[in-house]
Amino acid sequence: MKFLVVFCLVAFAAANERIIGGNDAVSMEATPWQASLQKFGSHFCGASVIAELFVMTACHCEQTDVTVNVGSIDYRYPEQSIPMESFTCNPNWRQLIIDFDYAVIKLTSKLYFNSNVQPIALPASGQEFPGGTPALISGWGLTVGGGDTVPTNLQWANTQLIDPADCLERLGKTITPRMQCAGLMGNTACNGDSGGPLVVQDDDGKYLLVGNTSFGIVNCPTNAASVWSKNSAVIEWINGITGI
Incomplete structure (x- = not known):
């Protein structure tokens, strides 16, 4: 049985370490x-x-x-x-x-x-992106799944979108048309990243806010899919x- 958790946490602890599999941001311009x-x-x-x-x-x-x-x-x-x-x-x-x-x-x-x-721009209504599309995630969430290590420095990671059928198989949970899966790149969002951005670039190089960090498997394993609420649906x- 797989367990799911929403990625929300009040961050009272602070440590200058990396997001799970991510990198320190050096400026806000990215x-x-x-x-x-x-x-x-x-x-x-x-x-x-x-x-x-x-x-x-x-x-x-x-x-x-x-x-x-x-x-x-x-x-x-x-x-x-x-x-x-x-x-x-x-x-x-x-x-x-x-x-x-x-x-x-x-x-x-x-x-x-x-x-x-x-x-950041929003996608068009109903706009879809195929599995494998490169994406960017960022936030101040936990750097260790199940721990309390919260960075003060913004973290980012490159990831990829996952198609709904593959996500369903991996999570064992119904994936609705309002959900966008991403992951399987050795990094992941975790508690404290909730609500933060899942971003892709379109063919013109424009950044689009595909989704908002929603939930994933407890303790945030980096070899699992996580889910973002898909903005193009609403x-x-x-x-x-x-x-x-």
Whole structure:
């Protein structure tokens, strides 16, 4: 029997080590859309900047009194820190099966865009990417599965998308049209990476936010698939909130 876990964790511990199989980011210019969700000064989930007033994350990251930190590889010392105005979960969110794991956060004031803070584009409605497509993941999640080693330095890793049939076989769980699997590259997202970005480049070199870190197998093995909530399945809902 396989066990699944959502990747959310309030990070009270801190250590300057790598994500599971990942690398230290040296600046925010490679992932300027990356955001850290903070509560009581501690990172608990990731998010992605999609507009001046909005960031995208996972519904299971829902908290009150959230601050969104951006623009720095060290989440403790952000370039910009803005309180949340509202946290809107997708109305179809189903916690039991971790489906429709989407949320849009509206900020109380606009972000200032520069080389360290930039929005990432969303895919087109219904847009699909084949298994094997190269992808990028990033976040401040655990660096050791089942441990409490949380980096202060942003981590990133190259991975690849996995087609639904292969993911179903590996996870033993129904993969719905709102789920995008990735992994099998010797690295993985883990607790604390929840809500953070799964990114691909299209044929024109444009970065697209394919998904938001959702769940995986407990203790985050690097030889297993993990799951992101697939944004192309709910673009109309996102646009209805943000007006993008």
